[in-house]
Amino acid sequence: xxxxxxxxxxxxxxxxxxxxxxxxxxxxxxxxxxxxxxxxxxxxxxxxxxxxxxxxxxxxxxxxxxxxxxxxxxxxxxxxxxxxxxxxxxxxxxxxxxxxxxxxxxxxxxxxxx
Amino acid sequence: xxxxxxxxxxxxxxxxxxxxxxxxxxxxxxxxxxxxxxxxxxxxxxxxxxxxxxxxxxxxxxxxxxxxxxxxxxxxxxxxxxxxxxxxxxxxxxxxxxxxxxxxxxxxxxxxx
Numbered sequence: 388x389x390x391x392x393x394x395x396x397x398x399x400x401x402x403x404x405x406x407x408x409x410x411x412x413x414x415x416x417x418x419x420x421x422x423x424x425x426x427x428x429x430x431x432x433x434x435x436x437x438x439x440x441x442x443x444x445x446x447x448x449x450x451x452x453x454x455x456x457x458x459x460x461x462x463x464x465x466x467x468x469x470x471x472x473x474x475x476x477x478x479x480x481x482x483x484x485x486x487x488x489x490x491x492x493x494x495x496x497x498x499x500x501x
Numbered sequence: 502x503x504x505x506x507x508x509x510x511x512x513x514x515x516x517x518x519x520x521x522x523x524x525x526x527x528x529x530x531x532x533x534x535x536x537x538x539x540x541x542x543x544x545x546x547x548x549x550x551x552x553x554x555x556x557x558x559x560x561x562x563x564x565x566x567x568x569x570x571x572x573x574x575x576x577x578x579x580x581x582x583x584x585x586x587x588x589x590x591x592x593x594x595x596x597x598x599x600x601x602x603x604x605x606x607x608x609x610x611x612x613x614x
Contacts, residue, residue, distance in 0.1 A: 391544075420601075429588065429604030430545065445601065477544050489535075490602060492544030 389413050391493035393478050399499045400468045408463040408496050410478030418481045419461035420445075420490065421453060423474040430477060436461055468500045505589045510609040513583075519576040521608050523589030526570040532591050534565060535602070536574045540585040545604075548574065548587075579612045586610075 394409040410419065417438050422430040422445075432445030436455040450472060452464045461480075465472060475497050479490040506524040513519040525534065536548040549556055549563045551572070556563045562575040576583055588607040 422604075429606055430602070431604070432601055435601065446603075475542065479544070489547035489550070490545075492546070494544055495542065 391478055391480055391491050393476075393493040393496050395496060396494070397497045399501065400465075401501050402469060404468050405464070405466050406468065406498075407465075408476055408478075408498075410461045410463070410480075410493060411459055412461075412478075412480040412491070413459060414480060414482070414491065415458070416480035416491075417458075417483050418490075419455065420479045420481075421451070421461065421463045422477045422479065423447065423472075424477060424495075425474050433463065433476075468498075470500045472498065473500045474498060505591055505605055507587075507589050507605065507608045509606065510611070513576075513579045513610060513612050515581060515612055515614050516578055519579040519583065519610055519612065521574040521576075521587050521589075521610060522571065523574070524571050525589070525591045528569050528591050529593070532593050534563065534569075534572050535590040535592055536561070536563065537588045537590065537602070537604075538583075538585040539588070539607070540582075545588065579610075581612050581614070584610060584612045 391412045420435040421433040424430045431447050433451050434453040436442045439458040442453045454462045475495045477495050478493040481490045533550050533552050535550040537545040539545045549561050551563045565572045586607040586609050588604050590602050
């Protein structure tokens with residue numbers, strides 16, 4: 388099992404450019420999440436999905452869109468990148484959203500917007 | 502979900518027990534206490550969770566007070582590889598809090614030789 392993988396690992400964008408971050412999990416998890424982490428801070432939830440074809444907003448959704456066309460993949464899109472979106476992005480998944488189930492995290496994507 | 506309060510940093514000597522406290526005085530009856538850690542910018546890693554009773558696994562022990570207003574994560578024999586940021590998270594079991602983890606600032610644990 389690869390667990391949770393994220394592509395790419397690093398990316399530098401110019402302001403206004405767009406990109407898509409890919410998260411994939413091979414654990415057949417229902418729930419998937421996108422977080423961002425800024426220097427010296429904890430993770431903040433951007434969007435999440437409770438199943439294929441469904442998405443919902445998290446704590447900081449503005450400037451991002453997501454799609455969950457396949458159960459194993461969760462895509463995070465930036466349509467027009469801004470310097471404020473410079474951050475480390477983590478994807479996570481869990482079997483279901485009950486309190487008893489742990490979240491498994493990917494290694495992160497470091498994004499710099501110039 | 503209830504808020505948590507943790508000390509910003511702690512030190513521990515290698516081989517000794519590391520006891521990390523967490524305050525969650527507003528926790529409600531159906532909320533679990535979770536502990537995660539993050540080693541040097543890697544993705545967070547689940548450690549342990551509990552509801553009322555003390556819990557132990559291969560990584561750590563979790564002691565929850567009887568009134569559930571605070572808890573302590575215990576790493577019985579800390580190693581240098583345990584140096585990380587430790588997050589105490591209280592998460593509800595239903596409603597809109599399904600699945601969502603709220604990360605605070607955590608405790609930076611430094612294990613020194």
